[in-house]
Amino acid sequence: MKKPPRKKRKKLKWTRFVLLLVFILVLGASGTAFGMVLVSLKDLPAVNLDNLAPNAATLIYDKDGNLVTEVGLENRVPVDIEEVPPLVKKAFLAAEDNRFYQHHGVDLRAIARAAWHNVTSGTTQGGSTITQQLVKTCFLTPEQTFKRKIQEAYLAIQLERRYTKDEIFEMYLNWVYFGEGAYGIQAAAHTYFGKDVRELDLAEAAMLAGVLRGPSLYSPYRRPEAAVQRRNTVLDSMVRYGYISPDEAAEAKRQPIELKASSIDDRQYPYPYFIDYVTEQLVARYGEAKVFREGLKVYTTLDPKIQGYAEAALADKSNFPATTRDKNGILQPQGAAVVLDPHTGYIKAIVGGREHTQARQLNRATHSHRQPGSAFKPIFVYAPAVDRLGMGPASVIDDIPLKFPNWTPTNYDGRYRGLVTTRTAITWSINIAAIQVLQKVTLPAAVNFARQLGISTLHPDKEGLAAALGGLYEGVTPLEMAGAYGAFANGGVYVEPTAIIRVEERNGTVLEEFVPRKKRVMKPTTAWLITDMLRSVVRQGT
Numbered sequence: 001m002k003k004p005p006r007k008k009r010k011k012l013k014w015t016r017f018v019l020l021l022v023f024i025l026v027l028g029a030s031g032t033a034f035g036m037v038l039v040s041l042k043d044l045p046a047v048n049l050d051n052l053a054p055n056a057a058t059l060i061y062d063k064d065g066n067l068v069t070e071v072g073l074e075n076r077v078p079v080d081i082e083e084v085p086p087l088v089k090k091a092f093l094a095a096e097d098n099r100f101y102q103h104h105g106v107d108l109r110a111i112a113r114a115a116w117h118n119v120t121s122g123t124t125q126g127g128s129t130i131t132q133q134l135v136k137t138c139f140l141t142p143e144q145t146f147k148r149k150i151q152e153a154y155l156a157i158q159l160e161r162r163y164t165k166d167e168i169f170e171m172y173l174n175w176v177y178f179g180e181g182a183y184g185i186q187a188a189a190h191t192y193f194g195k196d197v198r199e200l201d202l203a204e205a206a207m208l209a210g211v212l213r214g215p216s217l218y219s220p221y222r223r224p225e226a227a228v229q230r231r232n233t234v235l236d237s238m239v240r241y242g243y244i245s246p247d248e249a250a251e252a253k254r255q256p257i258e259l260k261a262s263s264i265d266d267r268q269y270p271y272p273y274f275i276d277y278v279t280e281q282l283v284a285r286y287g288e289a290k291v292f293r294e295g296l297k298v299y300t301t302l303d304p305k306i307q308g309y310a311e312a313a314l315a316d317k318s319n320f321p322a323t324t325r326d327k328n329g330i331l332q333p334q335g336a337a338v339v340l341d342p343h344t345g346y347i348k349a350i351v352g353g354r355e356h357t358q359a360r361q362l363n364r365a366t367h368s369h370r371q372p373g374s375a376f377k378p379i380f381v382y383a384p385a386v387d388r389l390g391m392g393p394a395s396v397i398d399d400i401p402l403k404f405p406n407w408t409p410t411n412y413d414g415r416y417r418g419l420v421t422t423r424t425a426i427t428w429s430i431n432i433a434a435i436q437v438l439q440k441v442t443l444p445a446a447v448n449f450a451r452q453l454g455i456s457t458l459h460p461d462k463e464g465l466a467a468a469l470g471g472l473y474e475g476v477t478p479l480e481m482a483g484a485y486g487a488f489a490n491g492g493v494y495v496e497p498t499a500i501i502r503v504e505e506r507n508g509t510v511l512e513e514f515v516p517r518k519k520r521v522m523k524p525t526t527a528w529l530i531t532d533m534l535r536s537v538v539r540q541g542t
Helices: 006-043 086-096 106-121 132-138 144-161 165-173 185-193 203-213 226-241 246-253 270-286 288-293 304-315 373-389 423-425 430-440 443-452 465-469 478-489 524-540
Strands: 056-062 067-071 298-300 339-341 347-351 396-398 418-421 493-495 500-505 509-512 518-520
Touching: 056 270, 067 270, 086 132, 086 203, 086 226, 132 144, 132 165, 132 288, 144 165, 165 185, 185 203, 203 226, 203 246, 226 246, 270 288, 270 298, 270 347, 270 500, 288 298, 288 423, 304 339, 304 347, 373 423, 373 430, 373 443, 373 465, 373 478, 373 524, 396 423, 396 430, 418 423, 423 430, 423 524, 430 443, 430 465, 443 465, 478 493, 478 524
Parallel strands: 056 298
Antiparallel strands: 056 067, 298 500, 339 347, 396 418, 493 518, 500 509
């Protein structure tokens, strides 16, 4: 018998080798994936799929242990799936999970489509089903990890085995967050349109379905144009899936937004900006399910007396030169306030604006980055100069005209004083002196020093000498400014601001106690000298 040619035998061996290698790689990848799944399921949090009971409110207390308010129950009204009009259901299916009634909890087709979209378009599209979203809302934390996605998929499949599709859809519509403090479709209908879910028309249903993708991003109160665009996208999806005709979509798109005037009863929701901030911190740490469903006991640093004074000061029109409303109906000019104890870091009061009209609205005290102006000079210029360069109140700075290639700074009064002391420069907020000192300190050293004082929004590669005058690339929040100044009052020790002292389960089990984090950021003498020079500003300066 004739032997196969040597070349053919060699090719056959090579083919077998490649096939064996591929088999080993596939087997290894499968084993790795299987192992990751097992590890993920091993760490699965204990959940009871049979117990999807109504929410328990989170109780929030002030610094003396007095109950201030309850968060979670006052704006969720459960509704039966039979009460939800078919058109409203179709809007949510089109927006979130059109194949909801076909899949078994996880939609592989949607995952593949989302992955392809993410790769080809450069934008992010989710592939989670309505069941997965319900699982995430009710049982899991907000973290975005592979392990969490495996747990989410597993629980979604289990949930589908336990409940009918309509039961899952009903739970979903009653649990999801629609923004403006509204949880569930019924509360959302009341919050945005002042009507029952059974009275929603097509345009309103599409808008509520669209809000879910990003309650802040697509809020019709705060971003009406974005909300309309998102509503129209949902209407287009409803046409694509055959739920409505193109003519019905066109008519709905022509419909203007008619929102209910939103307001909050202060008797049920006192100190709203402080409560909003605490609620936001809790949700970020424990997830919405823990805060709004299971309920917690939260002991805060709130001082009702100081908070009341701060709110009154911001609400008093006589404290402002003039008051108008912009095109969005927001009072102008605006303001914010933070009061804290520099020794403990305890926040006594937070006011994020001159009025509060809706739950969890923009909090300017904690989220608005603004240019700090001359208030930034002690933090960014003079404190590092005293601490690192040995400057003192009597050190001399030359206040003379300066010129840079793209910038000619001036003093606020247009004058130049020649040789001045550090105390004089701070007292009269002399811009040229601050720039001269920053050049000696250097920008990198100043940025590093300010970061030690809790200023988190500095960009070393984008800040310039204008930062000496409080002209920053991004700006800072009032909360971070208060924390930084606290280090001067606390002998050079920075204490991270906190609004929460202790968090307990409803049964009293302590979940977490917040011990303020302290760090020495400058010499005690530096803090004393800066504080003493700042007294001169109050007594005789600007």
